[in-house]
Amino acid sequence: MKTTRLFLCLVAFLSATLAGNRADADELVRFESAPVKLSPFRIRKANEQGENLPQPQGTPLLGYLSRPQGDGPFPAVVVLHGCEGMRLSINELWPKRLVSWGYVVLVVDSFTTRNIKDTCQSYLPDRVFDAYGAWNFLSKQSFVDISRVALMGFSA
Template structure:
């Protein structure tokens, strides 16, 4: 896999965030926007490109953001990135988070699923953030504090599934927070879709208000997750 590293000025050690892209691959706007934003908040950022070295262009047309067996590879990409970051002198390995978008959000939830792959890993994330994941793919039991952000009008990964998941959670593991944004559709935080469009039968559209509020929620969530 390829990765793109951004760090704040100074010696650190800094908290760090691993970022996973969606089923369309790594958009430069996502890489730039979140690398700059997280770095300005004081985080080292490693944006993972899971597709280019595998010769994959996109996986969106295989079903509901379906990476298929690639999801397992992407989970291990996340932990490989964590292992890499943990060896850097300017990273605090005790303050690391995983963030994913769409299919990357599904991979994020899989990576921190209670009793899943995380139990096999020597190094573990301390928090997770999933933008517009498919909540029907998980039971909501997470090993670390986790934030899910989704649009009320999302017709690709419906908010309804996330609300149902929250209602049916066993309560085991760590806290899970769900933020639903009114009037927002799939990919509402992606500047690449400032002009709304149809993709694979679904509406994707940037929403400035939801993007700004969700970023604020992520900022607060990460500060709280690393404050202990």
């Protein structure tokens, strides 16, 4: 009986805490990964062969942006999912928790625009460029303190 009451009190407390700290904007955003830089070796080989290398472009990506209420500027966290892709804990639970602590959160979906389903058993793209693209996107938002951005990732 005591355990049940304690559990119900805990549920009520967490519900009130999360309800009072909801993000005022959970929105789908679009941005690009940072372009992959060509290595000096690749550039030299192309020049030797008379090949014209195109300027690298970023990969179109989707992200989920959540933020605390107010004008900011707030510190931010870029969240990269693991090899299983967008799970509930990545797309909902962590953003709610981080927003309640006063952070802007950008969850990067590295798979949808690349048509990747699951990479736990196969190829995983070089996602460091996705993180830099997310940082670049956040640097253009007036409510983000770009000098205080962290990266959080899972299993990859």
